[in-house]
Amino acid sequence: MSYFDAASSLPLHPVARQALLAAVDEGWADPARPHREGRRARMLLDAARETAAEALDCRPDELRFTSSGTQALHTGIGGALTARRRAGRRLVVSAVEHSAVLHAGETHERAGGLLHQVEVDRTGRIDVQEWARALGEDCALACLQSANHEVGTVQPVARVAEVCAEAGVPLLVDAAQSLPWGPVEGPWSLLTGSAHKWGGPPGVGLLAVRKGVRFAPPGPVDERESGAAPGFGNIPAVVAAAASLRAVRAEAEAEGARLRALVDRIRARVPGLVPDTEVVGDPVRRLPHLVTFSCLYVDGEALLHALDAAGFSVSSGSSCTSGTLTPSHVLRAMGVLSEGNVRVSLPPGTQESEVDRFLQVLPGAVAEVRARLGAGAAPAAGAGAGAAEDAGGxxxxxxxxxxxxxxxxxxxxxxxxxxxxxxxxxxxxxxxxxxxxxxxxxxxxxxxxxxxxxxxxxxxxxxxxxxxxxxxxxxxxxxxxxxxxxxxxxxxx
Amino acid sequence: MSYFDAASSLPLHPVARQALLAAVDEGWADPARPHREGRRARMLLDAARETAAEALDCRPDELRFTSSGTQALHTGIGGALTARRRAGRRLVVSAVEHSAVLHAGETHERAGGLLHQVEVDRTGRIDVQEWARALGEDCALACLQSANHEVGTVQPVARVAEVCAEAGVPLLVDAAQSLPWGPVEGPWSLLTGSAHKWGGPPGVGLLAVRKGVRFAPPGPVDERESGAAPGFGNIPAVVAAAASLRAVRAEAEAEGARLRALVDRIRARVPGLVPDTEVVGDPVRRLPHLVTFSCLYVDGEALLHALDAAGFSVSSGSSCTSGTLTPSHVLRAMGVLSEGNVRVSLPPGTQESEVDRFLQVLPGAVAEVRARLGAGAAPAAGAGAGAAEDAGGxxxxxxxxxxxxxxxxxxxxxxxxxxxxxxxxxxxxxxxxxxxxxxxxxxxxxxxxxxxxxxxxxxxxxxxxxxxxxxxxxxxxxxxxxxxxxxxxxxxx
Structure with missing residues (x-):
């Protein structure tokens, strides 16, 4: 079995497992209480905040822990928009943001705000000039992912942060996919992440809000996490998240280079192994561990099942694999094929032999699905044309x-x-x-x-x-x- | 060391610990994915929902998991109010609800809604007739705790649920404190709970919404947990929460009777051991494990520190022990003394000898604080009056x-x-x-x-x-x- 869906979730990193076990015994009490169990919990929480803030390259008092990356995004976006209500009502995002960002944008629209989506090119990348033009007098917040979760394309976040800073617009960076690989550069204002994307436990999101950035979370709050994450905190998970982020970062450079080479191999070989296939996303400016391709004449769900049966767990942005009837908004924004879409995201430690076996198995899996659907190779533009027997009919x-x-x-x-x-x-x-x-x-x-x-x-x-x-x-x-x-x-x- | 702050949080129950460990290995993947890791996570989530729903006495498809009890309250209250916006804008709550309920009420008020607080008697209990009068044409939702978190008084929830049903007003029951001891009876509409209150892990709240109850969570949502808890779920914690709730319930009757006797001992003996002390809350219709008393002429924070030094971790509703300058709103609503307030909440397994040692230690701790503040026994109403040397000055x-x-x-x-x-x-x-x-x-x-x-x-x-x-x-x-x-x-x- 090879699990190639790292971008969705990772199993618990050994360091996270160990930290979680220790912290459920030591950090279960309410850190707001003055008794010794409370003080012990508080110390663990403070230490975890120090560690995680270091990895984000921010100050500990700028970092809030939330209950998920999605919550971090919803609170971060809502909080910045509410605080900047007088500056404007327009939220600028890229068209390929995570659905959590788009959901927050829809909520903003329902409340009378404006959502401005900046288009991307065929690799999924925004243009910095176009982004700069999208900012304007009435812009309350801009929101850009550091790297795309479906196709791996890295955005020019550092330059965008500078452009936003010049325009006086706060920039929220959704760093969920890139955070395991390194901090986000540039003068960002808010930043979010999600622990289970790097092998931390589920139930932990990060929300950094730089000092001086206006922020007023909507909805009910309490005194916890600077009013950004009401409710009893999950200290054992937070401790495990911080410890594993540090551990993952220590291995990031070497592991990133290794996985990058494996992904290059998939990118190079798939088009030759499987006819009528398009590898999407930026081939160079990309996450090290992620590659996405689409196969013509294939039902994405059937292909996932065929690969699952062959021992490979992957993901898909095809509409037929999700509950909705619309294909991935990311592929749509890029203008690339969505059918027969496969996302391969390699977890740390993936072996070369697993990737080779995947490349062995893939052509048969695609052919099997195509045969079942009654499809084969289509005529290319240069091939001889077919008979027009039903012409006009x-x-x-x-x-x-x-x-x-x-x-x-x-x-x-x-x-x-x-x-x-x-x-x-x-x-x-x-x-x-x-x-x-x-x-x-x-x-x-x-x-x-x-x-x-x-x-x-x-x-x-x-x-x-x-x-x-x-x-x-x-x-x-x-x-x-x-x-x-x-x-x-x-x-x- | 005796930890007597169970109502704040409990250490992980052994069953929860075991389930958590197993589930981090088996339930880390995204349950929405069709691959085998996703299917395995989905099976664990479904099984946990069945188990927890049984303990709540509701259907599995009526139960949502949230990231905390507070989130469950915020979402439950917000969702019911939004869905019933046309029925009315008034939220009826008791004056002694958890602060999370009152925060949600304040948010409702800021959005133009009305918050109606029903007063309580000196034991902290609401009157059913008064509650019935508070319901009216414009009432969107009523919200009542099953038992108070500070003084332990149990509310007449079953009768209130009937009164609400007759009036056509949905009732949300905050069952955070009582859920370890049994399900909530009566025709409630929504119900919330929090796993770390029964020895489950932090990071898990329960929100049950009965079929037929109108519900539309405000804020951004996604397809998870019926749109009630956006973001990647915390399946390992959910599994541990459900398993430990079942385990705790199996012991609830015997353990409840045992702790009730220990609390009766504290209630009976404290007034004799410590002069000028008031034991508050209903002496009979109460949680089995919780008792609160207030000591005149004592600084609550200093008393907590003295007890901590003597090996007892307790809580306090005195203003001087919290970050705010106002005393507990619960004690205020009851009209009882807040100074020198001590809440003792016994965790399951508390030994008789620990309680006896607490009763031994308490008088000295109070006397020490009183001496430090320069206070002693005050003249009772019947005692001889003091000289009026400074009279008029x-x-x-x-x-x-x-x-x-x-x-x-x-x-x-x-x-x-x-x-x-x-x-x-x-x-x-x-x-x-x-x-x-x-x-x-x-x-x-x-x-x-x-x-x-x-x-x-x-x-x-x-x-x-x-x-x-x-x-x-x-x-x-x-x-x-x-x-x-x-x-x-x-x-x-």
């Missing part, structure tokens, strides 16, 4: 045991009649990746320059049909309602 | 090494001149218990029927001067600004 939905696979179509496709017109494919009522599979088959049946109209009502199609065109070289001519227009490459259209 | 503040103690005054007091007038005591700038000590001395110096005016600006005086009169039998004639008027008993006034 409307094909049935994708289901049906005896329908041709895209591979079959590509194989049987020969010299098409020039300018043989259009096909309309009705893929309404089917979910990803079926609309794209039907599109690929249909493209094989029109000549170069021919048009395929796809009718699709799955939300993912809005992202995946243009992404498929980008990957295969065919021309995406736009969408209107549920109709997508794709022109086969090589023609006059 | 104004004494200096309480500080000063060579001033007479109240005991000295009482001892030297002989037949006073009849109707020898008034004394004004200026105790401004001194903190509790000094104004009361000065009052006691001054009463010894006026004849029966004579008047003492005390000038005091400590917030606690507002509670403690009337309470002192109630205890000693002298007549409290009212306060105006910082002036308190006390008439010595036995006269014509």
């Amino acid at each position: 409307t094909t049935a939905g994708a289901a049906g045991p005896d329908r041709d696979t895209a591979a079959d179509v590509a194989a049987t496709a020969a010299t098409p009649p020039e300018g043989a017109g259009e096909i309309t494919v009705d893929a309404r009522g089917t979910l990803c990746p079926l609309p794209v599979i039907e599109l690929a088959k249909a493209v094989g049946r029109v000549p170069a320059g021919g048009l395929v109209r796809v009718l699709a009502d799955d939300e993912a199609a809005r992202l995946d049909i243009p992404a498929w065109c980008e990957m295969t070289g065919h021309a995406f001519e736009g969408a209107e309602g549920t109709e997508y227009r794709v022109r086969r490459a090589g023609g006059t259209g | 104004t004494t200096a503040g309480a500080a000063g090494p060579d001033r007479d103690t109240a005991a000295d005054v009482a001892a030297t007091a002989a037949t006073p001149p009849e109707g020898a007038g008034e004394i004004t005591v200026d105790a401004r700038g001194t903190l509790c218990p000094l104004p009361v000590i000065e009052l006691a001395k001054a009463v010894g110096r006026v004849p029966a029927g004579g008047l003492v005016r005390v000038l005091a600006d400590d917030e606690a005086a507002r509670l403690d001067i009337p309470a002192w009169c109630e205890m000693t039998g002298h007549a409290f004639e009212g306060a105006e600004g910082t002036e308190y008027r006390v008439r010595r008993a036995g006269g014509t006034g």
Whole structure:
């Protein structure tokens, strides 16, 4: 078994386990009490705060412990927005922030505030100039992740922090993914993290608020954690979180370099091993341990199950693997394929042999899912076009045991009649990746320059049909309602 | 060392410790993930929910886990108020609720809502008829604790739940203190609890919301815990909390009876062992393990330190032991003395010998603090009155090494001149218990029927001067600004 979902959660680091055990015996009392059990708990809490603050490169009295990274974000964003209410009501975030940030943004909007999302490029990175333009007189807070949780792309946080400082806008940095690897540089105002992302226990978030930054948490508070995290604190977990952060940081440079090489191997080899695959995210300016790729003609959930059966636990941003019907907002903002999406995030200690076995297993897993869905390799832009037998007609939905696979179509496709017109494919009522599979088959049946109209009502199609065109070289001519227009490459259209 | 502060927090129950250790190894992954680590975490979470729901006497799908009891209260109150916004904006609570409830009430008030506090009697108990009258057309939510955390008085929750059900008002029961001893009876709508109060780990709160109760948590949420507790859950702690609640419940009846007898012993013996002491709270309808008393002429903080040095960890609702300058709102609502307040809450397993040793040590600890403050036994209403040597004058503040103690005054007091007038005591700038000590001395110096005016600006005086009169039998004639008027008993006034 190889667990390759480190970006989601990590098992407890041995140092965290040891610290947790010691601290449940020593740090269970209320640190606000003057009796000896309370004083002992207070000492442990103070020491943990010192340790964690050192790792964040802030002062101990600037650091609050919360009950999760999400709580840290909600409190940090809410607290900064409330305190800066008079400065403005606009919250600037990147379009690829963690959902906890976007949820806080929606809450802000419901309360009459404005949410301004700064777009990213195809690697998921924001542009500093564009960010600077987004700041303005009415901007209360800016919020940027240090690195993306789905694709690993690192943001230019230090420069953004400077731009924000110049504009007089506080910057909150969501450092959940990067904190195990090092502190965040630049003059940030608020910073958040989550212990279970580095092998600390669940139930501990970090919220640093620099001295001088205006901050007024909304909702009920009490005297604990400077009014930022009401309720009885979780000292044993906080102690374990701080101790393991220090331990992880001590190994970060060497382990980061080692995992970076393993991820480079995956990035380099996947496109060759699995046809019609797109590796996404910035290849260089990225987290050391994380890589994401998407495979055409694959159902993300089925692929996860196939990999799970083969002994690999990974994650996916495909819509079909989550409870919602929309694909990952990160992939959508990047404009890359969401179908058959796989995120591999290697935990510290991952062996080279595990990665090699993953690369061995992956092509078979993808092929198996594709075969089950009746999809194969699609015709590339340069390949011979398929016969336009159904030109002008409307094909049935994708289901049906005896329908041709895209591979079959590509194989049987020969010299098409020039300018043989259009096909309309009705893929309404089917979910990803079926609309794209039907599109690929249909493209094989029109000549170069021919048009395929796809009718699709799955939300993912809005992202995946243009992404498929980008990957295969065919021309995406736009969408209107549920109709997508794709022109086969090589023609006059 | 005897830890007698169970109502604040308990060390980890052995069952909780064992469950926590197992669950950090098995339940660290994200339960929302479809891979095997995620499925294993999900199974542990589901099993813990079943177990805890059984202890609460609710359905598993009615139970949410939060990050603390305080969070459960904030979310429960906020969620019910938001969902019932159209029904009304009034929140009805008892005046002796936990501060987390009152903080949520203040937040509600800041947002334009109304907070209605139902008064309690001298034992801390609400009256059901008065509660019923407080409910009305515009009442969105009622909130009542099952038992008080400072004095142990049990509320008539089952009857209140029926009254609320009849009025169509949802009732939230804060069961933090009583949950280890049994489920809450009656048709409550929402219920909260906190694991570290029964020997579960910190970082786990319970929030049950009955099916059919309208509920819409304010603030940002996500898909976790039915939208009631955003952020990555703390499954190891949740597992430990549920396992230990079941274990504690299995011992509750026998252990409750045993501790009840020990508390009865303290209640019976303290007034005889320590002069000028008031045991507060309901003597019968109370938590089994908790007793609170207040000692005249004692600084609560100094008494806690003296007891700590003697090996006993207790708590106090005196203002001088907390960061704030106001005494416990619970004692204030009950109208009982707050100075020299001591809360003894026995953890399960407390030995008879520990309680006996506490009763041995307590009189000396109180006497030591009284001696240090220059206070002794005060003249009771029936005792001979003191000489009115300073009558009509104004004494200096309480500080000063060579001033007479109240005991000295009482001892030297002989037949006073009849109707020898008034004394004004200026105790401004001194903190509790000094104004009361000065009052006691001054009463010894006026004849029966004579008047003492005390000038005091400590917030606690507002509670403690009337309470002192109630205890000693002298007549409290009212306060105006910082002036308190006390008439010595036995006269014509």
